[in-house]
Amino acid sequence: MPLPFEKPIEDLEIKIEEMRAYAGEQGIDLSDEITLLEQRLERLRRDTFDNLTRWQRVQVARAAGRPTAMDYLQGAFDGFTELHGDRTLGDDPAIVAGLARLGERSVVVIGQQKGRDTKENIHRNFGMAHPSGYRKAMRMFDLADKFGLPVITPIDTPGAYPGIAAEEQGQAWVIAESIRRMSRLQVPAISVVIGEGGSGGALAVGVANRVLILENAIYSVISPESCAAILWRDAAEAEKAAEALKLTAYDLLELGVVDRVIDEPVGGAHKDREETIRRVREAMLAEVASLMPLDRQALEAQRRERFRALGRFRDAA
């Protein structure tokens, strides 16, 4: 299913395919026409994706087929060894964690995992973690510190799960503790917002030295739908809310919330997964390398200062 604004692109792709097939069947040379159409397609793609509205980017960030944390774990890292469980309540499938190699280095990866199909989505609770998931993340932070391994957190969640058990088990408490625990890491930490950075549930694993974001990913204090429901009393106003919230990669770069935007292939990450994963890998390698010279204290201090400085205000009149 194409996204609504992808329809003209898809139509043109189909037309080109049909023309190719026709040329083959009839044994005629339509290569000039096809080349023209392909150029038009390329222009259309670029025009569309260079001019996405914020709401359209929200849709790309959530698009089916967009690489998930697990896709990066398999494609950008080597030898991923999953480690399970929080040692208290269970194992939360909405967060995948473990050891892996990134280039020559051993790292700890904590990723938020949405499903790649309906069945997996149900299993993963659509990437919405319970307290158990954040407890698992904190256990991984301990492990990383103990063995001096850099931490990488691919972020992709609509938010921490709002449910009865989650509240009873202290959802707010574990998010706060995870923020604190991550801020105290003695190793390099890099977060990459790969899809949706949904509020506190994302920030709980987002207190990194360097925060990267894919071009069409979003990071927000509240989902556009919930924001619209509160401010306009109508979830259908989500498009307006998405504009107001300034939740796109380049908005966040301007606000200082993220440090670097990783460009996606034209057409979005879901259209060229391999190239997207390659670019994310390159970015992660460069960022880890840049942080390696810093010692433990410097890493913690840099992280603290980074977050301490965020916000905009002025002297009172």
Add this chain to the structure above:
Amino acid sequence: MALERWFRRNRPTRKEDDNAPAGLWLKCEACSAQIYRKDLVANAYVCPECGHHYRMPVEARIELLADAGSFEPWSGGIQAEDPLGFVDTQPYPERLEKNRQKHGRPDAIVTGGATLDGEAIGLVVMDFQFLGGSMGSVVGEEIARAAERSAQEGRALVAVTASGGARMQEGALSLMQMAKTTVALELLAERGLPFVSVLTDPTTGGVTASFATLGDVIYAEPGALISFAGPRVIQQTIKQDLPEGFQRSEFLLEKGMLDDVVSRKALKERLAVTIRLLRAGSVAREREKGVGRAAAL
């Protein structure tokens, strides 16, 4: 002119700063008793008949906890900007200005230094009436500064929270205040100074999921709504009725999330005792160090 403004800013607390029903006489929403409003106010906004805790204006809260005349304000020097150019049913700057006028402060928070039963503290009080006590850049910054100043001056920190969560109108910058307030508390921890949080009705969202629940000791007032997600959001998500007392202080105490539920009347003394007990360890260590040093001489 300046004096006039000062009077406007410092006018006495108005009726709508609590959530008790209006009127000279009112019917308690919990026990239906007829209460004289003056009695309710004199009783720290607790129903004299049934003990129901109403929300309390910031000034009354400071009066409740700070020793008479000891409170020295720290906050108020900064005000919010409009980093997103946010407009919903009205532009954010207008919404802010109305709230500033109405509540006589730059944002949803007051911080300051005080003594509490003789103990030097930094005091943070959130104002739920000001844009739902929401945490944007200013609230986050005032909390961070209060934590840092308390640490520098060797004070314990007490935070009385009341908030709907992060402020939507400042977008992701509001979200980042959760991390900012958290890292600012580290100085207190490093200096062995206690941070005690007092969660009052309501404390939800990004405030609950950051500094509010990072207290060395966490107390809550009776009957306070304390949550990550609001009850309505949960109901819409799971499409079931919520259990009795869900997300209220007593329920959370039972679940192991709070150190205790403390009534407003007992709050000041409990805070004093807690802070003294927590600080006794480092005071004793200092004394031993002093003795050791004296012996070495």
